[in-house]
Amino acid sequence: MVGLYSFSDNWQLMFLPIFLTVFWLLFVLKNLSSFRKEFQNMDRKERSSELGQLQINDLKKKYFLRSIIGLIACVIFYVLVYFIYS
Secondary structure, three states, X not given: OOOOOOOOOOHHHHOHHHHHHXXXXXXXXXXXXXXXXXXXXXXXXXXXXXXXXXXHHHHHHHHHHHHHHHHHHHHHHHHHHHHHHO
């Protein structure tokens, strides 16, 4: 039995992957901007010290993980919408 809505016939849902990709890229750019602000708030001596290098690595992990979590959330949202309308 064919469902009431077909995923391939609904043009709004065809643009969902594009929308989610753009949303994720904007989220990544926001994370890069936040990382740059935090990096610039550290003075040069602090950045070059061993503790500063550890803080920079922690910042990298923090914003990288946020980006990965955002990507996973977008994929889960897409899969949910796909299965609801299939």
